[in-house]
Amino acid sequence: MDPVAALKQIALFLERAGEPTFKVRAFRKAAAIVGELPPDELAERVRAGTLTALPGIGKSIAAAITEAVAQGEPGYLTKLTDSAAKPVAGGxxxxxxxxxxxxxxxxxxxxxxxxxxxxxxxxxxxxxxxxxxxxxxxxxxxxxxxxxxxxxxxxxxxxxxxxxxxxxxxxxxxxxxxxxxxxxxxxxxxxxxxxxxxxxxxxxxxxxxxxxxxxxxxxxxxxxxxxxxxxxxxxxxxxxxxxxxxxxxxxxxxxxxxxxxxxxxxxxxxxxxxxxxxxxxxxxxxxxxxxxxxxxxxxxxxxxxxxxxxxxxxxxxxxxxxxxxxxxxxxxxxx
The missing domain is CATH 3.20.20.140 (Metal-dependent hydrolases)
Known part of the structure:
Protein backbone atom coordinates (compact mmCIF):
# COMPACT_ATOMS: atom_id res chain seq x y z
CA MET A 1 0.00 0.00 0.00
CA ASP A 2 1.26 3.48 -0.78
CA PRO A 3 2.52 4.79 2.58
CA VAL A 4 1.42 8.35 1.86
CA ALA A 5 -2.12 7.17 1.13
CA ALA A 6 -2.06 5.02 4.26
CA LEU A 7 -1.04 7.94 6.47
CA LYS A 8 -3.73 10.16 4.97
CA GLN A 9 -6.34 7.44 5.49
CA ILE A 10 -5.31 7.12 9.12
CA ALA A 11 -5.68 10.88 9.54
CA LEU A 12 -9.17 10.76 8.03
CA PHE A 13 -10.33 8.00 10.37
CA LEU A 14 -8.91 9.89 13.35
CA GLU A 15 -10.79 13.02 12.29
CA ARG A 16 -14.06 11.14 11.88
CA ALA A 17 -13.60 9.73 15.37
CA GLY A 18 -13.06 13.23 16.79
CA GLU A 19 -9.48 12.53 17.91
CA PRO A 20 -7.31 15.48 18.99
CA THR A 21 -6.11 17.76 16.21
CA PHE A 22 -2.43 17.34 17.15
CA LYS A 23 -2.63 13.60 16.47
CA VAL A 24 -4.29 14.11 13.10
CA ARG A 25 -1.77 16.75 12.09
CA ALA A 26 1.11 14.43 13.01
CA PHE A 27 -0.04 11.88 10.42
CA ARG A 28 -0.72 14.53 7.79
CA LYS A 29 2.70 16.09 8.35
CA ALA A 30 4.33 12.67 8.09
CA ALA A 31 2.46 12.02 4.83
CA ALA A 32 3.85 15.26 3.41
CA ILE A 33 7.39 14.39 4.52
CA VAL A 34 7.26 10.86 3.09
CA GLY A 35 5.72 12.15 -0.11
CA GLU A 36 8.77 14.31 -0.74
CA LEU A 37 11.29 11.48 -0.26
CA PRO A 38 12.82 9.85 -3.33
CA PRO A 39 11.58 6.23 -3.56
CA ASP A 40 15.09 4.84 -3.10
CA GLU A 41 15.63 6.83 0.10
CA LEU A 42 12.29 5.72 1.52
CA ALA A 43 13.09 2.09 0.78
CA GLU A 44 16.53 2.41 2.39
CA ARG A 45 15.16 4.08 5.52
CA VAL A 46 12.55 1.34 5.87
CA ARG A 47 15.26 -1.31 5.46
CA ALA A 48 17.64 0.37 7.91
CA GLY A 49 14.97 1.39 10.41
CA THR A 50 15.91 5.07 10.28
CA LEU A 51 12.49 6.61 9.57
CA THR A 52 12.40 8.09 13.07
CA ALA A 53 15.42 10.22 12.17
CA LEU A 54 13.08 12.28 10.00
CA PRO A 55 11.44 15.26 11.72
CA GLY A 56 7.95 14.57 13.02
CA ILE A 57 8.06 10.81 12.55
CA GLY A 58 7.83 8.84 15.79
CA LYS A 59 7.74 5.11 16.42
CA SER A 60 4.05 4.54 15.72
CA ILE A 61 4.09 6.49 12.46
CA ALA A 62 7.33 4.79 11.40
CA ALA A 63 5.71 1.41 12.08
CA ALA A 64 2.71 2.33 9.93
CA ILE A 65 5.00 3.39 7.05
CA THR A 66 7.07 0.22 7.34
CA GLU A 67 4.00 -2.01 7.33
CA ALA A 68 2.52 -0.17 4.36
CA VAL A 69 5.70 -0.72 2.35
CA ALA A 70 6.24 -4.32 3.49
CA GLN A 71 2.83 -5.88 3.75
CA GLY A 72 0.14 -3.55 2.49
CA GLU A 73 -2.35 -2.06 4.93
CA PRO A 74 -0.78 -0.99 8.26
CA GLY A 75 -2.17 -2.64 11.36
CA TYR A 76 -3.08 0.76 12.82
CA LEU A 77 -5.24 1.53 9.77
CA THR A 78 -6.84 -1.92 9.92
CA LYS A 79 -7.68 -1.36 13.59
CA LEU A 80 -9.22 2.03 12.86
CA THR A 81 -11.22 0.60 9.96
CA ASP A 82 -12.53 -2.30 12.02
CA SER A 83 -13.46 -0.15 14.99
CA ALA A 84 -15.11 2.61 12.98
CA ALA A 85 -18.77 2.59 13.96
CA LYS A 86 -21.47 3.05 11.41
CA PRO A 87 -22.38 6.67 12.11
CA VAL A 88 -26.14 6.37 11.81
CA ALA A 89 -28.91 3.91 11.11
CA GLY A 90 -31.04 6.05 8.79
CA GLY A 91 -30.88 8.85 6.26
Whole structure:
Protein backbone atom coordinates (compact mmCIF):
# COMPACT_ATOMS: atom_id res chain seq x y z
CA MET A 1 0.00 0.00 0.00
CA ASP A 2 1.26 3.48 -0.78
CA PRO A 3 2.52 4.79 2.58
CA VAL A 4 1.42 8.35 1.86
CA ALA A 5 -2.12 7.17 1.13
CA ALA A 6 -2.06 5.02 4.26
CA LEU A 7 -1.04 7.94 6.47
CA LYS A 8 -3.73 10.16 4.97
CA GLN A 9 -6.34 7.44 5.49
CA ILE A 10 -5.31 7.12 9.12
CA ALA A 11 -5.68 10.88 9.54
CA LEU A 12 -9.17 10.76 8.03
CA PHE A 13 -10.33 8.00 10.37
CA LEU A 14 -8.91 9.89 13.35
CA GLU A 15 -10.79 13.02 12.29
CA ARG A 16 -14.06 11.14 11.88
CA ALA A 17 -13.60 9.73 15.37
CA GLY A 18 -13.06 13.23 16.79
CA GLU A 19 -9.48 12.53 17.91
CA PRO A 20 -7.31 15.48 18.99
CA THR A 21 -6.11 17.76 16.21
CA PHE A 22 -2.43 17.34 17.15
CA LYS A 23 -2.63 13.60 16.47
CA VAL A 24 -4.29 14.11 13.10
CA ARG A 25 -1.77 16.75 12.09
CA ALA A 26 1.11 14.43 13.01
CA PHE A 27 -0.04 11.88 10.42
CA ARG A 28 -0.72 14.53 7.79
CA LYS A 29 2.70 16.09 8.35
CA ALA A 30 4.33 12.67 8.09
CA ALA A 31 2.46 12.02 4.83
CA ALA A 32 3.85 15.26 3.41
CA ILE A 33 7.39 14.39 4.52
CA VAL A 34 7.26 10.86 3.09
CA GLY A 35 5.72 12.15 -0.11
CA GLU A 36 8.77 14.31 -0.74
CA LEU A 37 11.29 11.48 -0.26
CA PRO A 38 12.82 9.85 -3.33
CA PRO A 39 11.58 6.23 -3.56
CA ASP A 40 15.09 4.84 -3.10
CA GLU A 41 15.63 6.83 0.10
CA LEU A 42 12.29 5.72 1.52
CA ALA A 43 13.09 2.09 0.78
CA GLU A 44 16.53 2.41 2.39
CA ARG A 45 15.16 4.08 5.52
CA VAL A 46 12.55 1.34 5.87
CA ARG A 47 15.26 -1.31 5.46
CA ALA A 48 17.64 0.37 7.91
CA GLY A 49 14.97 1.39 10.41
CA THR A 50 15.91 5.07 10.28
CA LEU A 51 12.49 6.61 9.57
CA THR A 52 12.40 8.09 13.07
CA ALA A 53 15.42 10.22 12.17
CA LEU A 54 13.08 12.28 10.00
CA PRO A 55 11.44 15.26 11.72
CA GLY A 56 7.95 14.57 13.02
CA ILE A 57 8.06 10.81 12.55
CA GLY A 58 7.83 8.84 15.79
CA LYS A 59 7.74 5.11 16.42
CA SER A 60 4.05 4.54 15.72
CA ILE A 61 4.09 6.49 12.46
CA ALA A 62 7.33 4.79 11.40
CA ALA A 63 5.71 1.41 12.08
CA ALA A 64 2.71 2.33 9.93
CA ILE A 65 5.00 3.39 7.05
CA THR A 66 7.07 0.22 7.34
CA GLU A 67 4.00 -2.01 7.33
CA ALA A 68 2.52 -0.17 4.36
CA VAL A 69 5.70 -0.72 2.35
CA ALA A 70 6.24 -4.32 3.49
CA GLN A 71 2.83 -5.88 3.75
CA GLY A 72 0.14 -3.55 2.49
CA GLU A 73 -2.35 -2.06 4.93
CA PRO A 74 -0.78 -0.99 8.26
CA GLY A 75 -2.17 -2.64 11.36
CA TYR A 76 -3.08 0.76 12.82
CA LEU A 77 -5.24 1.53 9.77
CA THR A 78 -6.84 -1.92 9.92
CA LYS A 79 -7.68 -1.36 13.59
CA LEU A 80 -9.22 2.03 12.86
CA THR A 81 -11.22 0.60 9.96
CA ASP A 82 -12.53 -2.30 12.02
CA SER A 83 -13.46 -0.15 14.99
CA ALA A 84 -15.11 2.61 12.98
CA ALA A 85 -18.77 2.59 13.96
CA LYS A 86 -21.47 3.05 11.41
CA PRO A 87 -22.38 6.67 12.11
CA VAL A 88 -26.14 6.37 11.81
CA ALA A 89 -28.91 3.91 11.11
CA GLY A 90 -31.04 6.05 8.79
CA GLY A 91 -30.88 8.85 6.26
CA UNK A 92 -28.95 6.88 3.63
CA UNK A 93 -31.20 7.90 0.73
CA UNK A 94 -30.96 11.57 1.70
CA UNK A 95 -27.19 11.33 2.12
CA UNK A 96 -26.84 9.88 -1.36
CA UNK A 97 -28.81 12.83 -2.74
CA UNK A 98 -26.40 15.44 -1.36
CA UNK A 99 -24.18 16.99 -4.00
CA UNK A 100 -22.24 19.36 -1.78
CA UNK A 101 -21.79 20.99 1.59
CA UNK A 102 -22.70 24.60 2.39
CA UNK A 103 -20.55 25.04 5.53
CA UNK A 104 -16.84 24.13 5.67
CA UNK A 105 -13.68 25.68 7.11
CA UNK A 106 -10.01 25.71 6.18
CA UNK A 107 -6.78 26.73 7.87
CA UNK A 108 -7.46 30.28 6.72
CA UNK A 109 -9.59 30.56 9.87
CA UNK A 110 -9.91 27.83 12.52
CA UNK A 111 -9.80 24.76 10.29
CA UNK A 112 -6.88 22.36 10.38
CA UNK A 113 -6.18 21.83 6.68
CA UNK A 114 -5.53 23.86 3.52
CA UNK A 115 -8.35 24.56 1.10
CA UNK A 116 -7.02 22.07 -1.44
CA UNK A 117 -7.01 19.22 1.11
CA UNK A 118 -10.59 20.01 2.07
CA UNK A 119 -11.62 20.03 -1.59
CA UNK A 120 -9.80 16.77 -2.38
CA UNK A 121 -11.54 15.09 0.58
CA UNK A 122 -14.90 16.35 -0.69
CA UNK A 123 -14.11 14.95 -4.14
CA UNK A 124 -13.23 11.59 -2.58
CA UNK A 125 -16.67 11.55 -0.94
CA UNK A 126 -18.30 12.01 -4.33
CA UNK A 127 -19.28 15.64 -3.88
CA UNK A 128 -19.59 17.93 -6.88
CA UNK A 129 -18.98 21.13 -4.92
CA UNK A 130 -18.37 22.59 -1.47
CA UNK A 131 -18.85 26.07 -0.06
CA UNK A 132 -15.81 27.40 1.76
CA UNK A 133 -17.18 29.44 4.66
CA UNK A 134 -14.35 30.57 6.90
CA UNK A 135 -15.17 32.87 9.80
CA UNK A 136 -15.64 36.63 9.70
CA UNK A 137 -13.20 39.02 11.46
CA UNK A 138 -15.06 39.59 14.75
CA UNK A 139 -14.47 35.96 15.79
CA UNK A 140 -10.81 36.49 16.63
CA UNK A 141 -10.48 33.22 18.53
CA UNK A 142 -11.20 31.51 15.20
CA UNK A 143 -8.74 33.68 13.24
CA UNK A 144 -11.61 35.28 11.34
CA UNK A 145 -10.88 36.74 7.93
CA UNK A 146 -10.45 40.46 7.53
CA UNK A 147 -11.79 42.01 4.35
CA UNK A 148 -8.28 41.97 2.88
CA UNK A 149 -7.70 38.29 3.71
CA UNK A 150 -11.11 37.32 2.34
CA UNK A 151 -10.31 39.07 -0.95
CA UNK A 152 -7.05 37.12 -1.15
CA UNK A 153 -8.93 33.90 -0.46
CA UNK A 154 -11.31 34.61 -3.34
CA UNK A 155 -8.29 34.75 -5.65
CA UNK A 156 -6.90 31.47 -4.30
CA UNK A 157 -10.25 29.75 -4.77
CA UNK A 158 -10.47 30.99 -8.35
CA UNK A 159 -7.08 29.41 -9.10
CA UNK A 160 -7.99 26.13 -7.41
CA UNK A 161 -11.24 25.90 -9.34
CA UNK A 162 -9.27 25.88 -12.58
CA UNK A 163 -7.06 23.06 -11.28
CA UNK A 164 -9.83 20.97 -9.70
CA UNK A 165 -12.50 21.30 -12.39
CA UNK A 166 -15.18 20.02 -12.77
CA UNK A 167 -15.31 20.09 -8.95
CA UNK A 168 -16.23 23.58 -7.78
CA UNK A 169 -15.32 25.41 -4.59
CA UNK A 170 -18.04 27.97 -3.96
CA UNK A 171 -16.79 31.10 -2.24
CA UNK A 172 -18.45 31.92 1.05
CA UNK A 173 -18.26 33.04 4.63
CA UNK A 174 -19.68 32.13 8.02
CA UNK A 175 -20.49 35.63 9.12
CA UNK A 176 -21.16 36.54 12.74
CA UNK A 177 -24.57 37.92 13.59
CA UNK A 178 -23.72 40.92 15.76
CA UNK A 179 -25.72 41.95 18.81
CA UNK A 180 -28.01 44.23 16.80
CA UNK A 181 -28.49 41.69 14.00
CA UNK A 182 -26.02 43.33 11.64
CA UNK A 183 -23.49 41.16 9.82
CA UNK A 184 -19.76 41.14 10.53
CA UNK A 185 -18.54 41.96 7.02
CA UNK A 186 -19.10 44.67 4.44
CA UNK A 187 -22.14 44.46 2.19
CA UNK A 188 -19.80 44.81 -0.79
CA UNK A 189 -17.83 41.69 0.12
CA UNK A 190 -20.89 39.69 1.14
CA UNK A 191 -22.34 40.37 -2.29
CA UNK A 192 -19.21 38.95 -3.93
CA UNK A 193 -19.27 35.51 -2.29
CA UNK A 194 -21.53 32.68 -3.38
CA UNK A 195 -22.85 31.43 -0.02
CA UNK A 196 -23.35 33.37 3.22
CA UNK A 197 -23.96 31.37 6.39
CA UNK A 198 -25.00 33.68 9.25
CA UNK A 199 -24.46 32.40 12.81
CA UNK A 200 -24.63 33.69 16.37
CA UNK A 201 -21.34 33.12 18.22
CA UNK A 202 -21.49 35.65 21.04
CA UNK A 203 -23.75 36.36 24.03
CA UNK A 204 -25.70 33.18 23.40
CA UNK A 205 -27.61 33.64 26.68
CA UNK A 206 -29.15 37.01 25.85
CA UNK A 207 -32.88 37.32 26.68
CA UNK A 208 -35.36 35.64 24.36
CA UNK A 209 -36.90 38.84 23.03
CA UNK A 210 -33.56 40.42 22.19
CA UNK A 211 -32.21 37.21 20.63
CA UNK A 212 -35.33 36.90 18.50
CA UNK A 213 -34.96 40.46 17.19
CA UNK A 214 -31.25 39.87 16.58
CA UNK A 215 -31.94 36.77 14.49
CA UNK A 216 -34.91 38.29 12.64
CA UNK A 217 -32.78 41.25 11.58
CA UNK A 218 -30.11 38.93 10.20
CA UNK A 219 -32.56 36.66 8.40
CA UNK A 220 -34.15 39.67 6.71
CA UNK A 221 -30.78 40.73 5.29
CA UNK A 222 -30.83 39.83 1.58
CA UNK A 223 -27.19 38.69 1.72
CA UNK A 224 -27.96 35.79 4.11
CA UNK A 225 -28.49 32.38 2.51
CA UNK A 226 -28.28 29.99 5.48
CA UNK A 227 -29.02 30.42 9.20
CA UNK A 228 -26.22 28.48 10.90
CA UNK A 229 -26.51 26.28 14.05
CA UNK A 230 -29.40 28.37 15.30
CA UNK A 231 -29.50 27.41 19.00
CA UNK A 232 -25.74 27.37 19.57
CA UNK A 233 -26.08 24.30 21.78
CA UNK A 234 -23.32 21.80 22.55
CA UNK A 235 -24.33 18.28 23.52
CA UNK A 236 -20.93 16.79 24.40
CA UNK A 237 -18.48 17.35 27.22
CA UNK A 238 -19.62 20.08 29.58
CA UNK A 239 -22.23 20.99 27.00
CA UNK A 240 -23.93 24.33 26.42
CA UNK A 241 -27.65 25.04 26.65
CA UNK A 242 -29.69 26.29 23.73
CA UNK A 243 -30.16 29.97 23.08
CA UNK A 244 -33.77 30.97 23.57
CA UNK A 245 -35.71 32.68 20.78
CA UNK A 246 -39.19 32.68 19.29
CA UNK A 247 -38.82 29.71 16.94
CA UNK A 248 -42.12 30.34 15.17
CA UNK A 249 -41.13 33.91 14.36
CA UNK A 250 -37.56 33.12 13.27
CA UNK A 251 -38.44 30.09 11.14
CA UNK A 252 -41.42 31.90 9.60
CA UNK A 253 -38.99 34.65 8.57
CA UNK A 254 -36.62 32.05 7.12
CA UNK A 255 -39.48 30.64 5.04
CA UNK A 256 -40.56 34.14 3.95
CA UNK A 257 -37.09 35.32 2.92
CA UNK A 258 -35.88 32.00 1.49
CA UNK A 259 -33.13 31.51 4.07
CA UNK A 260 -32.29 27.85 4.59
CA UNK A 261 -32.20 26.55 8.15
CA UNK A 262 -28.97 24.68 8.73
CA UNK A 263 -29.06 21.12 10.03
CA UNK A 264 -25.61 21.12 11.59
CA UNK A 265 -24.10 17.62 11.53
CA UNK A 266 -21.21 18.12 13.96
CA UNK A 267 -21.66 15.44 16.67
CA UNK A 268 -21.18 17.97 19.46
CA UNK A 269 -23.81 20.31 17.98
CA UNK A 270 -26.57 18.34 16.17
CA UNK A 271 -28.30 21.68 15.93
CA UNK A 272 -31.21 22.41 15.88
CA UNK A 273 -32.78 19.72 18.06
CA UNK A 274 -35.51 17.59 16.51
CA UNK A 275 -38.41 19.47 18.08
CA UNK A 276 -37.23 22.70 16.39
CA UNK A 277 -36.51 20.93 13.13
CA UNK A 278 -40.14 19.83 13.08
CA UNK A 279 -41.28 23.41 13.72
CA UNK A 280 -39.14 24.68 10.84
CA UNK A 281 -40.42 21.91 8.58
CA UNK A 282 -44.05 22.63 9.44
CA UNK A 283 -43.52 26.32 8.67
CA UNK A 284 -42.26 25.54 5.15
CA UNK A 285 -38.53 26.18 5.57
CA UNK A 286 -35.82 24.93 3.29
CA UNK A 287 -32.75 23.33 4.83
CA UNK A 288 -29.00 22.93 4.36
CA UNK A 289 -27.54 19.73 5.80
CA UNK A 290 -23.99 20.81 6.58
CA UNK A 291 -20.90 19.22 8.11
CA UNK A 292 -19.43 22.44 9.55
CA UNK A 293 -16.18 20.55 8.89
CA UNK A 294 -12.93 21.96 10.23
CA UNK A 295 -10.86 19.06 8.85
CA UNK A 296 -11.15 16.74 5.83
CA UNK A 297 -12.39 13.70 7.77
CA UNK A 298 -15.19 15.75 9.30
CA UNK A 299 -16.79 16.22 5.89
CA UNK A 300 -18.07 12.67 6.40
CA UNK A 301 -20.23 13.74 9.35
CA UNK A 302 -23.14 14.56 7.04
CA UNK A 303 -24.98 11.28 7.79
CA UNK A 304 -25.72 12.58 11.30
CA UNK A 305 -27.70 15.45 9.84
CA UNK A 306 -29.34 13.29 7.19
CA UNK A 307 -30.65 10.86 9.76
CA UNK A 308 -32.21 13.64 11.83
CA UNK A 309 -33.73 15.28 8.75
CA UNK A 310 -35.31 11.98 7.71
CA UNK A 311 -36.71 11.45 11.21
CA UNK A 312 -38.38 14.85 10.97
CA UNK A 313 -39.94 14.17 7.57
CA UNK A 314 -37.68 16.51 5.57
CA UNK A 315 -37.43 15.38 1.95
CA UNK A 316 -34.51 15.87 -0.43
CA UNK A 317 -36.50 18.46 -2.40
CA UNK A 318 -36.33 20.80 0.61
CA UNK A 319 -32.55 20.47 1.08
CA UNK A 320 -30.59 23.02 -0.94
CA UNK A 321 -27.36 21.04 -1.08
CA UNK A 322 -29.04 18.33 -3.13
CA UNK A 323 -28.83 20.85 -5.99
CA UNK A 324 -26.05 21.11 -8.53
CA UNK A 325 -23.76 24.09 -8.01
CA UNK A 326 -25.36 25.89 -10.96
CA UNK A 327 -28.86 25.27 -9.65
CA UNK A 328 -27.89 26.33 -6.15
CA UNK A 329 -26.38 29.59 -7.38
CA UNK A 330 -29.46 30.22 -9.51
CA UNK A 331 -31.66 29.46 -6.50
CA UNK A 332 -29.74 31.90 -4.32
CA UNK A 333 -29.81 34.60 -7.00
CA UNK A 334 -33.55 34.09 -7.40
CA UNK A 335 -34.20 34.97 -3.78
Missing amino acids: AALRSALRGDCHTHSDWSDGGSPIREMAEAAIALGHEWMALTDHSPRLRVANGLSAERLRRQLEVVAELNVELAPFLILTGIEVDILLDGALDQTEELLSQVDVVVASVHSQLRMPKKEMTERMLTAVANPQVDVLGHCTGRLVMGKGRPESTFDADAVFSACAEYGVAVEINSRPERLDPPRRLLRVAADLGCEFAIDSDAHAPGQLDWLPYGCERAEECGISAERVINTKTAADLLSHIAGR
